Amino acid sequence: MGDENRYVLEMRNISKSFPGVKALDDVTLQVRPGTVHALMGENGAGKSTLMKVLFGLYFQDSGEVILNGEPVKVENPRQALSQGISMIHQELHPVPHRSVMENIWLGRYPITLNLGPIQLVNHKKMFADTKALLDDLQMDIHPETRVRELSVSKIQSMEIAKAVSYNAKIIIMDEPTSSLTEREVVHLFKIINDLKARGVAIIYISHKIEEILQIADEVTIMRDGKRVGTWASAELTNDLIISRMVGRELTNRFPEKTNTPSDVMMRVEGLTSTNPKSFKNVSFELRRGEILGIGGLVGAQRTELVEAIFGLRAVASGKIFIKDRPVHINSPIDAKQQGIALLTEERRVSGIFPVLSVRENTVVANLRRYRGRAGLIDEKRMRSDVENSCQQLRVKTPTIKTLIANLSGGNQQKVLLARWLLTEPDILILDEPTRGIDVGAKYEIYTLMLDLAKRGKAIIMISSEMPELLGVSDRILVMSMGQVSGVLPQQEATQEKIMRLATQYM
Amino acid sequence: MKLPDKAALRKFVNDNAIFIVLIILVLAIAFQNPAFLSMNNLRNIMIMSSTRIIIALGVGGILITQGTDLSAGRMVGLAAVISASMLQTLDYSRRFFPNLPEIPLIVPILICILTGIILGFANGLIVAKLNVPPFIATLGTMVIIYGMNSIYFAMEPNNSQPIGGLRADFTKLGTGYIGPSGPYSIPYIVIIALIVAVLVWVLLNKTTIGKSLYAIGGNPQAARVSGINVSRMLIFVYSFAGAMYGLAGVLEAGRTGGATNNYGNMYELDAIAACVVGGVSTSGGIGTVPGMLAGVLIFGVINYGLTFIGVNPYWQQIVKGLIIVFAVAFDIAKYYVKK
Numbered sequence: 001m002g003d004e005n006r007y008v009l010e011m012r013n014i015s016k017s018f019p020g021v022k023a024l025d026d027v028t029l030q031v032r033p034g035t036v037h038a039l040m041g042e043n044g045a046g047k048s049t050l051m052k053v054l055f056g057l058y059f060q061d062s063g064e065v066i067l068n069g070e071p072v073k074v075e076n077p078r079q080a081l082s083q084g085i086s087m088i089h090q091e092l093h094p095v096p097h098r099s100v101m102e103n104i105w106l107g108r109y110p111i112t113l114n115l116g117p118i119q120l121v122n123h124k125k126m127f128a129d130t131k132a133l134l135d136d137l138q139m140d141i142h143p144e145t146r147v148r149e150l151s152v153s154k155i156q157s158m159e160i161a162k163a164v165s166y167n168a169k170i171i172i173m174d175e176p177t178s179s180l181t182e183r184e185v186v187h188l189f190k191i192i193n194d195l196k197a198r199g200v201a202i203i204y205i206s207h208k209i210e211e212i213l214q215i216a217d218e219v220t221i222m223r224d225g226k227r228v229g230t231w232a233s234a235e236l237t238n239d240l241i242i243s244r245m246v247g248r249e250l251t252n253r254f255p256e257k258t259n260t261p262s263d264v265m266m267r268v269e270g271l272t273s274t275n276p277k278s279f280k281n282v283s284f285e286l287r288r289g290e291i292l293g294i295g296g297l298v299g300a301q302r303t304e305l306v307e308a309i310f311g312l313r314a315v316a317s318g319k320i321f322i323k324d325r326p327v328h329i330n331s332p333i334d335a336k337q338q339g340i341a342l343l344t345e346e347r348r349v350s351g352i353f354p355v356l357s358v359r360e361n362t363v364v365a366n367l368r369r370y371r372g373r374a375g376l377i378d379e380k381r382m383r384s385d386v387e388n389s390c391q392q393l394r395v396k397t398p399t400i401k402t403l404i405a406n407l408s409g410g411n412q413q414k415v416l417l418a419r420w421l422l423t424e425p426d427i428l429i430l431d432e433p434t435r436g437i438d439v440g441a442k443y444e445i446y447t448l449m450l451d452l453a454k455r456g457k458a459i460i461m462i463s464s465e466m467p468e469l470l471g472v473s474d475r476i477l478v479m480s481m482g483q484v485s486g487v488l489p490q491q492e493a494t495q496e497k498i499m500r501l502a503t504q505y506m
Numbered sequence: 507m508k509l510p511d512k513a514a515l516r517k518f519v520n521d522n523a524i525f526i527v528l529i530i531l532v533l534a535i536a537f538q539n540p541a542f543l544s545m546n547n548l549r550n551i552m553i554m555s556s557t558r559i560i561i562a563l564g565v566g567g568i569l570i571t572q573g574t575d576l577s578a579g580r581m582v583g584l585a586a587v588i589s590a591s592m593l594q595t596l597d598y599s600r601r602f603f604p605n606l607p608e609i610p611l612i613v614p615i616l617i618c619i620l621t622g623i624i625l626g627f628a629n630g631l632i633v634a635k636l637n638v639p640p641f642i643a644t645l646g647t648m649v650i651i652y653g654m655n656s657i658y659f660a661m662e663p664n665n666s667q668p669i670g671g672l673r674a675d676f677t678k679l680g681t682g683y684i685g686p687s688g689p690y691s692i693p694y695i696v697i698i699a700l701i702v703a704v705l706v707w708v709l710l711n712k713t714t715i716g717k718s719l720y721a722i723g724g725n726p727q728a729a730r731v732s733g734i735n736v737s738r739m740l741i742f743v744y745s746f747a748g749a750m751y752g753l754a755g756v757l758e759a760g761r762t763g764g765a766t767n768n769y770g771n772m773y774e775l776d777a778i779a780a781c782v783v784g785g786v787s788t789s790g791g792i793g794t795v796p797g798m799l800a801g802v803l804i805f806g807v808i809n810y811g812l813t814f815i816g817v818n819p820y821w822q823q824i825v826k827g828l829i830i831v832f833a834v835a836f837d838i839a840k841y842y843v844k845k
Contacts, residue, residue: 096724
């Protein structure tokens with residue numbers, strides 16, 4: 001048998017760059033029909049980017065996609081669907097207010113009467129087809145239910161049914177079990193096995209190693225935008241997967257640590273979210289002059305935890321002490337008063353004001369400070385403060401009146417840091433502070449962090465980059481499925497240990 | 507008999523809130539003055555609401571796609587003026603076109619509907635192809651259409667005089683009826699509005715176009731991925747609405763027996779208000795024809811009913827405003843999910 005026929009899909013030597021990052025570097029993926037092919041790697045390893053290329057959401061810089069032995073160009077999701085590629089993705093929402101059957105046949109409704117532009121929809125056929133489809137897949141969903149009334153698991157089943165109705169030969173599932181209960185996972189696996197029997201290939205992205213070993217036939221592991229290798233899952237073990245996911249050489253690209261942690265600044269005891277799927281029973285201490293790294297995989301609820309500490313999310317129980325005093329934080333305003341600052345993960349969504357200048361972006365969390373005579377803004381003081389901070393943090397901007405949107409990611413991040421430093425916080429929480437920033441700027445951010453710690457600030461840094469966690473933190477707290485699975489002092493921490501803790505409760 | 511449980515009752519109230527409000531409103535007015543519940547009053551409210559129903563059905567489709575149309579009222583005014591200018595009696599002293607012979611009634615009606623379609627098409631192009639936000643796009647065309655209408659209205663020999671002397675067959679469109687004269691007769695204008703409502707209901711519920719409009723409003727990205735031609739659908743819905751405004755303008759002129767360039771002023775806001783009160787979501791994807799009808803009727807009942815029981819017209823304004831705000835707050839609470 002020729003090589004072409006062995007694979008339903010080959011992605012050959014795919015490369016893709018974004019400004020400042022090489023997201024995919026010469027990645028090859030070969031998927032056989034009727035198998036589950038798992039795609040694994042740390043956050044940012046390039047799995048999602050590769051799948052977005054396949055589904056036509058991104059276009060590769062180089063490399064080719066071969067479907068059933070034929071090179072194809074997938075320019076948009078529509079083309080992907082028509083060529084038999086479907087994606088079950090949490091970000092691709094259905095139309096919430098319409099019924100299940102309308103969502104499944106969206107854009108290709110069965111017609112009963114065709115008067116050119118006016119086409120009457122054949123509801124009977126649509127209902128019957130949907131029912132047959134759902135029955136065939138043994139899905140317990142009524143075709144006429146509004147999608148907004150369905151559970152996450154049912155919506156996912158519906159999306160799978162939709163993929164099947166498109167005659168999909170390849171179904172991409174991105175973290176399909178992340179919000180499912182155990183029983184729902186069992187059901188999903190039943191559906192997957194059924195799909196396999198029909199010759200459908202599943203590309204399965206997940207961090208859950210147990211799950212992968214159970215459901216996958218082959219596993220491709222990626223790291224830092226490159227393919228590490230592909231193995232039959234029977235050859236793999238938990239430890240092998242972990243070591244291949246993280247097995248990189250640690251190069252010395254971090255500034256020397258000069259800070260020394262001293263007395264306890266903040267103590268968190270048994271913090272539990274009101275959302276049962278989010279963080280629970282989280283306790284830790286944070287010291288003055290310390291950088292506490294928080295590691296974990298997607299879904300570990302790290303962002304949710306720090307947002308709760310900052311008053312953005314509701315907490316069911318637990319206590320927070322700052323300098324041994326119990327504090328109640330119900331809003332970011334409270335948090336600010338308690339000396340906490342938070343640089344959010346999504347710089348563009350909840351960080352910068354793109355249409356405002358560097359100056360406005362710097363002072364926005366602290367406008368009160370510049371209230372001068374008659375309640376008007378004291379321009380002079382504001383300018384001198386902004387100029388000082390920009391200089392201190394080495395923000396590279398033509399003037400302080402430049403729009404922040406025109407700055408590089410690293411410089412935007414420095415402006416955000418300047419914003420929060422002006423509030424004179426004791427505790428600085430940085431959520432993925434170097435995401436989407438080039439290497440040089442990263443180094444500068446690390447230097448700034450160490451410098452701040454040295455001056456007595458207590459810093460929490462959420463990071464999905466292992467080397468960063470290991471290189472900058474004094475201690476590393478690892479979360480898994482909303483719980484603290486361990487705290488490692490820097491000297492004892494290794495990539496393998498962190499990854500093992502990160503997958504502990506999965 | 508088993509009593510319905512609380513959840514089922516709440517669902518019933520949620521799903522039918524608009525109709526319950528309408529009934530309560532009617533009963534409250536009838537409580538003040540039982541004479542309100544007469545066939546004659548019902549008939550008057552229906553006549554007053556007819557053109558508004560047609561306009562609301564046009565705007566409603568646009569709202570479903572996350573759009574809006576501020577130019578609706580001015581299009582109604584333009585259609586009113588055009589139709590009136592062509593349908594004056596031959597012996598009227600101040601004819602708009604002194605030498606125009608008597609033309610079949612249907613010709614000006616079609617011209618007005620076509621004018622609406624062309625202007626709506628322009629709205630659709632601006633929104634779908636130039637990506638101008640609907641609010642701004644139609645704010646612009648609203649002003650432009652008023653300008654065009656005023657120029658037409660100012661032409662010699664009319665010179666911006668109110669257009670009157672309309673032909674009997676034309677005014678009959680707005681004031682005629684089927685059946686014996688009296689409270690039980692059915693006005694043509696009401697029949698037309700109801701026929702249009704049925705057609706729009708079929709369009710929205712039974713055709714691929716309707717389904718696509720709901721899909722676009724519910725999730726534009728999903729609609730695009732599923733191969734729906736989003737820009738074509740948007741152009742269609744604005745053009746269709748234009749046709750509705752054209753028809754409404756003709757009927758409005760026929761009903762009132764005249765037209766000026768200020769006809770239709772602010773009707774778009776009434777129509778949008780009626781739609782949102784009727785459960786159409788301005789964030790798209792939600793809205794039904796019965797809801798739109800109920801929305802228009804609520805305002806009809808308020809206008810007519812509160813006057814009937816002698817409520818100060820300024821108080822009516824306050825009541826209307828409160829209903830708009832709370833109807834939408836109620837709707838949002840229904841779908842709002844706390845994170």
